[in-house]
Amino acid sequence: MALTTSAIPPRMKKRRSVTSAGATPYLFLSPAMLLLCAFGLLPILVAAFVSFTDLNIKGLANWSNVQFIGIDNYTTLFTDAAFWSAMGNTAIFVVFGVPVIIGVSLAVALMLNYSQTRFFRFLRAFYFIPAITAIVAVALIWGYLYNTQFGLLNYLLSLVNIPPLQWLSDPTLAKFSVALVAVWRATGLNIIIFLAALQGIPRDYLEAAELDGANSWKRITRIILPLMRFAIFFVTVTTVISWLQFFDEPFVLTEGGPLGATTSISLFLFLEGFRLNQFGYASAGSLVLFVIIIVATLVQLKLRKADDEY
Amino acid sequence: MKRLTGSIVAPVAVLALAAGLTACSSDGGGSSEEGGAITVWIMGDTGTAFEELAAGYTEKTGTDVNVEAIPWANLNDKITTSIASGSGPDVIQIGLSVLPTLADAEALLPLDDLLGDYPALAAENFADAVAGEATQIGGQTLSVPWVADTRVLFYRSDVLAEAGFDAPPATWDELTETATALAARGDGQYGYYIPQWDSSLPVVWTWAAGGDAVDAEGNVDFDNDGFEDMVDLYTGLYADGLVPTNSDFDQVQGFVTGITPMLVSGPYLAKSIEDAAPELDGKWAAAPMPKNVDNTSLFAGSNLGIWHNSSKVDESLALLDYLADPEIQLDWYDKVNELPTNKSALADPRLAEDPNVAVYVETLENARVVPLVPNWDSAVGQKLTDALNAIVLTGADRQSTLDAFFAETDGLAVQ
Numbered sequence: 001m002a003l004t005t006s007a008i009p010p011r012m013k014k015r016r017s018v019t020s021a022g023a024t025p026y027l028f029l030s031p032a033m034l035l036l037c038a039f040g041l042l043p044i045l046v047a048a049f050v051s052f053t054d055l056n057i058k059g060l061a062n063w064s065n066v067q068f069i070g071i072d073n074y075t076t077l078f079t080d081a082a083f084w085s086a087m088g089n090t091a092i093f094v095v096f097g098v099p100v101i102i103g104v105s106l107a108v109a110l111m112l113n114y115s116q117t118r119f120f121r122f123l124r125a126f127y128f129i130p131a132i133t134a135i136v137a138v139a140l141i142w143g144y145l146y147n148t149q150f151g152l153l154n155y156l157l158s159l160v161n162i163p164p165l166q167w168l169s170d171p172t173l174a175k176f177s178v179a180l181v182a183v184w185r186a187t188g189l190n191i192i193i194f195l196a197a198l199q200g201i202p203r204d205y206l207e208a209a210e211l212d213g214a215n216s217w218k219r220i221t222r223i224i225l226p227l228m229r230f231a232i233f234f235v236t237v238t239t240v241i242s243w244l245q246f247f248d249e250p251f252v253l254t255e256g257g258p259l260g261a262t263t264s265i266s267l268f269l270f271l272e273g274f275r276l277n278q279f280g281y282a283s284a285g286s287l288v289l290f291v292i293i294i295v296a297t298l299v300q301l302k303l304r305k306a307d308d309e310y
Numbered sequence: 311m312k313r314l315t316g317s318i319v320a321p322v323a324v325l326a327l328a329a330g331l332t333a334c335s336s337d338g339g340g341s342s343e344e345g346g347a348i349t350v351w352i353m354g355d356t357g358t359a360f361e362e363l364a365a366g367y368t369e370k371t372g373t374d375v376n377v378e379a380i381p382w383a384n385l386n387d388k389i390t391t392s393i394a395s396g397s398g399p400d401v402i403q404i405g406l407s408v409l410p411t412l413a414d415a416e417a418l419l420p421l422d423d424l425l426g427d428y429p430a431l432a433a434e435n436f437a438d439a440v441a442g443e444a445t446q447i448g449g450q451t452l453s454v455p456w457v458a459d460t461r462v463l464f465y466r467s468d469v470l471a472e473a474g475f476d477a478p479p480a481t482w483d484e485l486t487e488t489a490t491a492l493a494a495r496g497d498g499q500y501g502y503y504i505p506q507w508d509s510s511l512p513v514v515w516t517w518a519a520g521g522d523a524v525d526a527e528g529n530v531d532f533d534n535d536g537f538e539d540m541v542d543l544y545t546g547l548y549a550d551g552l553v554p555t556n557s558d559f560d561q562v563q564g565f566v567t568g569i570t571p572m573l574v575s576g577p578y579l580a581k582s583i584e585d586a587a588p589e590l591d592g593k594w595a596a597a598p599m600p601k602n603v604d605n606t607s608l609f610a611g612s613n614l615g616i617w618h619n620s621s622k623v624d625e626s627l628a629l630l631d632y633l634a635d636p637e638i639q640l641d642w643y644d645k646v647n648e649l650p651t652n653k654s655a656l657a658d659p660r661l662a663e664d665p666n667v668a669v670y671v672e673t674l675e676n677a678r679v680v681p682l683v684p685n686w687d688s689a690v691g692q693k694l695t696d697a698l699n700a701i702v703l704t705g706a707d708r709q710s711t712l713d714a715f716f717a718e719t720d721g722l723a724v725q
Binding site: 057058060061062143146147148149150166168169171257258259260271274275276277 | 390393394414415416417506555556558560685688689696699700703704
């Protein structure tokens with residue numbers, strides 16, 4: 001997959017060494033780099049600075065009300081029970097959510113890949129719809145489905161004589177309920193990624209295996225999955241990051257309730273920053289989350305074996 | 311889920327940047343347009359009605375009014391960004407629980423020296439609970455009363471009559487007794503409804519039981535007998551199965567179907583019931599809050615203030631003056647059912663024609679505003695409902711949960 005130096009045609013090598021073109025690549029890169037600096041790097045640096053201050057709404061109004069307080073925000077953060085509860089919730093979401101999203105997306109993609117008929121193409125669009133539906137609409141519909149009194153889910157349960165469940169009111173069940181919506185929303189995009197990877201697998205490999213007598217399970221585990229390593233790796237990395245930043249679903253469905261049971265770390269930061277106006281404190285938390293995400297991603301990159309084994 | 315790294319970092323940082331930039335720029339301006347129109351922020355969905363109301367002001371003074379409707383849910387973000395950027399409206403509607411936050415951010419223009427020329431804005435014209443000193447912050451008048459809101463008991467007279475009660479409960483004991491009888495109607499039937507997100511109810515009940523949320527020094531302190539009595543009532547209703555436990559219970563549906571035939575809510579509930587079930591007319595009514603030591607209720611509602619750097623102070627004051635007029639306040643009530651704060655408007659016989667409204671007006675006479683603490687709703691209210699709900703819903707230990715709540719909120723200073 002990766003291009004090695006020897007693969008580059010000699011003519012290109014030559015051109016690359018011409019010094020007069022030295023500034024050109026940077027010129028092409030500069031718009032993207034400027035945007036990245038302005039909206040990626042700079043905010044992080046500002047947040048890092050703010051995290052050492054007690055910036056709140058008073059400080060926003062008048063800069064002279066802002067005090068430099070060193071690492072106080074961080075020490076408070078690490079003794080804040082609400083912060084640890086949010087960390088715990090996020091850990092649960094990551095541990096259960098990542099495998100479920102990858103497993104479900106992969107399974108659906110494998111099934112969708114069985115045929116190219118019109119019906120299967122329709123199904124592909126069908127599975128993609130959640131990914132492009134506005135979160136507010138999603139929240140409204142799921143809120144009604146989950147409703148304890150007149151929700152569809154409890155109605156279906158009542159048909160088989162199961163007493164109503166408190167989908168969004170029971171602290172344990174609410175975690176599952178918001179995660180389910182997130183899984184439902186996230187699978188669409190990942191299915192498309194997996195499908196693309198599946199369709200990139202040369203048919204000769206599968207046909208050769210079939211001739212050698214490999215059954216379909218063997219073909220999936222010995223040929224298809226290994227050849228999809230990169231797609232699976234990509235989906236894993238982005239899914240882990242998105243679960244670490246889990247925000248939309250609990251925000252719109254439960255606002256982090258009941259009793260903080262669905263407050264993820266991002267939601268905790270939002271509530272501290274924009275409900276309690278503790279911007280310094282929220283910035284400190286966001287820096288901690290930032291470091292966690294970087295570490296998690298680096299670990300995954302490290303664990304990944306080279307791609308060109310096959 | 312969001313994929314953008316730093317989805318939380320970015321907005322905080324942008325705000326901080328914006329604040330830094332405006333701190334460097336000059337402090338004048340406001341968002342007022344050049345044409346001389348004043349900008350007014352109206353909360354909730356009453357913006358269109360307010361435009362109609364303000365037409366009279368424009369006719370009288372020639373100043374155009376530019377109304378921006380701010381949804382309650384966006385209020386905090388809107389305030390934060392306008393404080394950070396330094397450009398706000400000229401006149402802003404201020405929910406009473408938001409007033410201390412705005413004062414804390416120095417977002418409002420002190421009005422003490424300006425009100426002299428406007429006799430209609432004098433403190434004695436307004437209901438005592440919000441007039442003058444009652445809503446001053448740090449000894450400064452930052453706002454003038456606008457609309458009033460309160461909490462009363464709504465009950466289904468037909469359901470109560472069937473269960474043998476001719477009158478709504480007038481005391482806490484009667485409340486529990488009635489609710490017990492109503493809950494005994496059958497499976498899935500309840501006697502009462504507690505909105506789990508409503509932090510004003512426990513505060514009101516604490517007042518009614520002779521307690522307070524604030525100590526003599528003006529700091530938040532719930533650790534008193536009235537508070538404990540409130541907790542007894544609150545937890546008792548749950549323990550006896552008299553109230554639904556799911557947080558997504560729909561209070562209007564619960565009331566209309568008779569599943570929860572009693573609840574404490576504001577006049578807005580009456581509007582929702584009328585809209586949802588016009589056929590129930592005459593089968594429900596509002597009653598004063600059941601009494602313990604007394605039947606103190608909540609004085610909620612909104613004041614109006616002027617943004618600190620408005621360049622249209624005179625025009626803004628004239629608008630406040632116009633809106634304080636009893637006729638205009640009654641006109642506003644006709645338009646959107648928000649009660650007046652002007653005393654003579656409240657005493658107007660037109661309001662008393664509707665017996666429910668008569669109950670609201672009577673309740674307002676013995677009503678109080680929540681303590682003026684910055685971020686009251688998030689910093690105290692939410693923690694109060696969280697503590698109570700932890701006890702009643704997850705079986706958390708009462709004493710240790712309350713002790714943790716006291717420790718968290720103690721000492722927050724009333725402004």
